Amino acid sequence: MDDAATLQRFETGAALRAACRAGIWDRPTSGLAQGFQQGNIVILPRALADDFLRYCTRNPKPAPILGVSEPGDPSLPTLGADIDIRTDVPRYRVFRDGEPAEILTDLNALWRDDFVTFVLGCSFSFETALLRAAIPVRHIEAGRNVPMYKTNIETQSAGPFGGPMVVSMRPFTPADAIRAIVLSSYLPQAHGAPVHLGDPSAIGIADIATPDFGEAPDIHEGDVPVFWACGVTPQSAIRHARPPIAITHEPGHMLVTDLRADIG
Amino acid sequence: MDDAATLQRFETGAALRAACRAGIWDRPTSGLAQGFQQGNIVILPRALADDFLRYCTRNPKPAPILGVSEPGDPSLPTLGADIDIRTDVPRYRVFRDGEPAEILTDLNALWRDDFVTFVLGCSFSFETALLRAAIPVRHIEAGRNVPMYKTNIETQSAGPFGGPMVVSMRPFTPADAIRAIVLSSYLPQAHGAPVHLGDPSAIGIADIATPDFGEAPDIHEGDVPVFWACGVTPQSAIRHARPPIAITHEPGHMLVTDLRADIG
Structure with missing residues (x-):
């Protein structure tokens, strides 16, 4: 097929x-x-x-x-x-x-x-909304999986479930980053607004080129990295x-x- | 009084x-x-x-x-x-x-x-909304006027009116920058969502410490500068x-x- x-x-x-x-x-x-x-x-x-x-x-x-x-x-x-x-x-x-x-x-x-x-x-409906808004999504254009990273942001624990938040990262031009942030705030069921932007080390990511899950990022000159809470976090909580x-x-x-x- | x-x-x-x-x-x-x-x-x-x-x-x-x-x-x-x-x-x-x-x-x-x-x-209602949301506004905390800069972003001209956009800059922690961006998108009559974030040189600002109008910025370690279209722009169009x-x-x-x- x-x-x-x-x-x-x-x-x-x-x-x-x-x-x-x-x-x-x-x-x-x-x-x-x-x-x-x-x-x-x-x-x-x-x-x-x-x-x-x-x-x-x-x-x-x-x-x-x-x-x-x-x-x-x-x-x-x-x-x-x-x-x-x-x-x-x-x-x-x-x-x-x-x-x-x-x-x-x-x-x-x-x-x-x-x-x-x-x-x-999950973030698929958010990414669909980005593409409909003509905001380029680098990993989709490169035919790759989104890069995901463990962070030093601790989730709020409940019983045995807890541990660090995992984030996905999408790089954009600054103007597109602003549009993506606003757009995602309307989609709380697709992780909502991002949790971080800019310096990866501020949330404990040592090397942005080497994600913990997914594939290596495609970051263009002048891009700002934007980080959203990721649905891999619950699997991390299960571990x-x-x-x-x-x-x-x-x-x-x-x-x-x-x-x-x-x-x- | x-x-x-x-x-x-x-x-x-x-x-x-x-x-x-x-x-x-x-x-x-x-x-x-x-x-x-x-x-x-x-x-x-x-x-x-x-x-x-x-x-x-x-x-x-x-x-x-x-x-x-x-x-x-x-x-x-x-x-x-x-x-x-x-x-x-x-x-x-x-x-x-x-x-x-x-x-x-x-x-x-x-x-x-x-x-x-x-x-x-004007941006006053936006700044009031930031303070109500407990998002620190650096220049208000420092008792200064907001820093404003000429940019290389050309406005759309009409008759004799035209020229570059003037922007105001507010620095935030990355998490507060995200909240400020979303909040401002709800206030189109107070200049709406920002036009830029991060690298000042990308919009033609050579030295962020030396604004063209207002007072010098108070940027904390780890802050992200966020730039909004500014109401000084129409005065620039009159000039x-x-x-x-x-x-x-x-x-x-x-x-x-x-x-x-x-x-x-």
Whole structure:
């Protein structure tokens, strides 16, 4: 299936989820079902879910809550009428004792009656808004993944969840940086306004050329680096908490919801 | 009259204008009649007013239009029920052939039946919003006037009006810079979002320590300089146009309106 055909086939979140459920799509979701909000997934046993929910509410920039399931219920009716979280994400990452252990394409064998699913906002809808506003996004133009960095900004902890904030970095001309800052402030569910700009060392980043996650940045002469709270932060909090089991999406392989990815 | 008494006496735009009209107030208006929008004043003969109106509409960041009078009419009913622009500003600056010629406290002797008054937004309501949001404003803390600079950013010309944009600069911590940028984007009538941040030389400012207007900046370690379009720009456009006569307020001595200085 070529790219144009893929884009046409997966015009909606429902179409993409159906393909995941049928086992015919297990690839990244970036650029698919444009206009629909995509989400980071965290699945935890009920015994840890209350702590994690407080962690998210205390850290709304890295972990904006789009939805939370009832314990044991694989549906998320506020995000999409037919969602089955056991099958509707392209790829899952299973953490055991805080470390990645397996990659799966469904959770049928692992599902438990005490699992609670969290869906957290991601930056795709923000990047779509930047491109619609004709603000160049360097890593997209370079065909790379966004660079991400561990910082010295501590998240607000809750129970065993805590640890440093992870940020994504996008460089812009100063004028575009201002527009990007204002635009992102309208999208709190896609991490909202940035947390830092300028000097990377002020937030504990020793070498901007060497990100901790993603790919090396493409910074043009005169660009200002702008740093947003990143959805990788909750995975960092899981490593910090070391729960016996936790399940996330595999990075880039998101749940695509029926929510519109517009202002709000 | 001590400062507390001054503040209490001039709680509204109407009270301050009445004091100017009675000849008992000819000092700056910064910090007075808090919550009411203050405005830059430009008065031009009708023959030049159309060009200047187009100049303002083409340059809304340095010259946001709050109101325009009918030719020869000293009232501005959309900005305040009783405004008489000939008497209600603390001090006026008269330009002849584009150069400052006189400072007056009323325009009774100079008024002409073809004069058109423009009232343009100023940054005071923005600075009030910063202080309310607990964002430190360095020049206010240092008891100084804001530093202002000529730039290499050309305004969009209209008739004889044109020339470079003048900017004001406020330094902030990076996190406060982000908040100030978002906040100012909600205040288009107070120059809106900034036009630049970071490297001053990128907009033609050779030495940030030596502003062209106002006082030297107070920049703390780690601060990011942020640059907003400035209401001095229209005075620069008058120098550029060299009209036989033009009248402005004396800097800092603004018209205080009845408009609320809130969001919008």
